[in-house]
Amino acid sequence: MFAHLIYMVRRALRNMRQSPFLCFAAIGTVAVALTILAFFAIIVQNVQNLTAHWSEEVQVVAYIDTLPEERVLNSWQAELRQLAGVQGVQFVSRAEAFSRFKKRMGENADLLDGLNADFLPASLEIALKPEARNQAGVALVLSQLRKNSSFSDLRYGQEWLERFETFVALLRVAGAILGGFLLFATLFIVSNTIKLTLYARKDELEIMALVGGTTAFIKFPFLIEGAMQGVCGGILALGCSFGLFQFFLREGLGTVLLSSGVSQIGFLPFPWQAGLVAAGTALGFFGSLFALRKLVRI
Amino acid sequence: MIQFHNVCKAYQKDSSALEDITLTIPKGDFVYLTGPSGAGKSTLLKLLYCAEKPSRGVILVNGQNITRMSSRQIPYLRRRVGVVFQDFKLLNSRTIFENVAFPLEVQGKRRFEVSQKVYQALKLVGLEHKLKKHPLELSGGEQQRVAIARALVIDPQVLLADEPTGNLDDANTAEIMNLFKGANARGSTVVLATHDKAMIRQFPRRTIVLADGRVVSDIVP
Numbered sequence: 001m002f003a004h005l006i007y008m009v010r011r012a013l014r015n016m017r018q019s020p021f022l023c024f025a026a027i028g029t030v031a032v033a034l035t036i037l038a039f040f041a042i043i044v045q046n047v048q049n050l051t052a053h054w055s056e057e058v059q060v061v062a063y064i065d066t067l068p069e070e071r072v073l074n075s076w077q078a079e080l081r082q083l084a085g086v087q088g089v090q091f092v093s094r095a096e097a098f099s100r101f102k103k104r105m106g107e108n109a110d111l112l113d114g115l116n117a118d119f120l121p122a123s124l125e126i127a128l129k130p131e132a133r134n135q136a137g138v139a140l141v142l143s144q145l146r147k148n149s150s151f152s153d154l155r156y157g158q159e160w161l162e163r164f165e166t167f168v169a170l171l172r173v174a175g176a177i178l179g180g181f182l183l184f185a186t187l188f189i190v191s192n193t194i195k196l197t198l199y200a201r202k203d204e205l206e207i208m209a210l211v212g213g214t215t216a217f218i219k220f221p222f223l224i225e226g227a228m229q230g231v232c233g234g235i236l237a238l239g240c241s242f243g244l245f246q247f248f249l250r251e252g253l254g255t256v257l258l259s260s261g262v263s264q265i266g267f268l269p270f271p272w273q274a275g276l277v278a279a280g281t282a283l284g285f286f287g288s289l290f291a292l293r294k295l296v297r298i
Numbered sequence: 299m300i301q302f303h304n305v306c307k308a309y310q311k312d313s314s315a316l317e318d319i320t321l322t323i324p325k326g327d328f329v330y331l332t333g334p335s336g337a338g339k340s341t342l343l344k345l346l347y348c349a350e351k352p353s354r355g356v357i358l359v360n361g362q363n364i365t366r367m368s369s370r371q372i373p374y375l376r377r378r379v380g381v382v383f384q385d386f387k388l389l390n391s392r393t394i395f396e397n398v399a400f401p402l403e404v405q406g407k408r409r410f411e412v413s414q415k416v417y418q419a420l421k422l423v424g425l426e427h428k429l430k431k432h433p434l435e436l437s438g439g440e441q442q443r444v445a446i447a448r449a450l451v452i453d454p455q456v457l458l459a460d461e462p463t464g465n466l467d468d469a470n471t472a473e474i475m476n477l478f479k480g481a482n483a484r485g486s487t488v489v490l491a492t493h494d495k496a497m498i499r500q501f502p503r504r505t506i507v508l509a510d511g512r513v514v515s516d517i518v519p
Contacts, residue, residue, distance in 0.1 A: 004406070007406075018391050018392075019391070203387070203389065204389055207389060207400065208400070208404060209373070209376075210347070210349070210376065210381060210387070211376060211377075211400055211401035211404050211448070211452075212373045212374070212376035212377035212401060212404050212405065213373060213404040214373045214404075215369070215370075215373075217373075217406075
């Protein structure tokens with residue numbers, strides 16, 4: 001069995017050596033197609049980071065009318081921390097609220113001179129877990145907060161949240177359509193190139209069948225070859241996309257995204273990189289499989 | 299033994315390539331299939347190595363009904379049947395050695411055995427000194443001998459040849475015919491399709507004449 005596998009791999013390598021042009025054509029097509037896909041993935045990845053960064057601002061602020069004893073305040077905070085979807089609770093005293101407000105006023109802070117530092121209400125700032133940073137998550141927290149009459153006012157930036165959700169939904173739909181189209185185009189181009197490279201060797205496939213080759217014997221080396229070309233194409237695509245990212249995309253995306261609050265523009269994380277090479281392997285393997293289905297007839 | 303029972307083959311509904319063929323070729327026989335172009339010679343050979351299926355009738359090869367063979371079984375039949383094609387069907391990117399080794403590789407034979415058998419087959423056709431050459435570096439006659447070596451390397455029970463001397467001069471034809479006679483002498487049943495009447499006269503053997511897909515005469519000299 002192992003010897004058989006080695007023989008098949010050796011035959012696949014020999015095929016590649018004997019038809020270098022066809023081999024490079026297949027690797028090149030996989031590489032180009034996957035580089036485009038990786039390019040798209042880098043943009044998606046960074047826009048996702050941007051929306052994740054924005055979503056950190058989704059929080060509920062509960063203003064407290066009359067400040068209770070510290071023990072009661074602590075118990076409220078503990079209760080809120082127990083709620084599903086709540087990531088953390090921070091108490092903001094009147095003094096801290098005033099200091100923040102003053103800071104935000106910047107150069108005009110002197111307008112506040114003479115005002116009493118406790119004219120702003122104290123509050124609890126409730127940060128939400130990423131999965132609860134949406135209208136449903138906010139509603140759940142609000143329903144709990146409304147049970148406590150000590151909270152005079154509850155703020156969560158309703159209008160901003162609605163717009164943010166619409167934007168994220170739009171982004172997802174656009175991403176799915178564009179990604180789906182790219183994936184389909186990649187599959188189409190790669191499978192047709194592989195079909196052409198195999199078509200150029202249809203004599204070999206025919207003769208193999210005529211001298212008694214079984215379907216598995218004929219197909220297996222070509223499938224290994226397809227997978228190996230896919231791996232090479234995937235690695236090449238990874239290298240190309242990294243090069244393009246370094247020289248063009250980092251700066252281009254940076255101009256757009258860094259001003260929107262994202263701390264840094266990143267390349268694809270390791271699982272995505274591994275996924276790209278795996279996608280190349282799968283493309284090569286299945287592209288060959290579909291092409292061979294039509295070409296090998298015993 | 300090869301037996302055809304009422305075999306018909308139609309590629310289109312209204313025209314038959316073969317019509318009601320019934321014949322028997324005993325084991326170890328040497329038979330010519332002859333007739334004008336389009337008589338059905340190549341189709342009859344194709345039925346024997348399962349490149350085509352008959353529309354009707356039964357074909358038995360050594361008692362095995364090959365018309366009912368599944369596509370999984372066909373490769374194993376082909377490993378017992380050597381075929382020499384008119385257009386040689388050699389792989390130009392491979393060396394002569396690799397071309398002849400192909401049927402043995404397909405059978406999963408060990409390297410040593412492959413080398414030994416390929417060398418013997420090439421020696422038989424007189425090309426053992428050209429095993430590293432590629433087909434396009436050889437003459438037409440030499441290429442045909444490589445194709446014959448590839449068919450002989452498996453020690454076939456049945457050897458089929460479709461116009462094997464169609465493109466060759468008289469000297470090459472005689473050489474090729476000697477190779478077929480040798481294979482027949484070693485026990486292979488030989489079925490040779492040709493329209494070369496001179497060759498049949500020069501090397502007389504049982505001759506089945508086809509015309510319009512039917513057997514019109516079966517002559518044993």
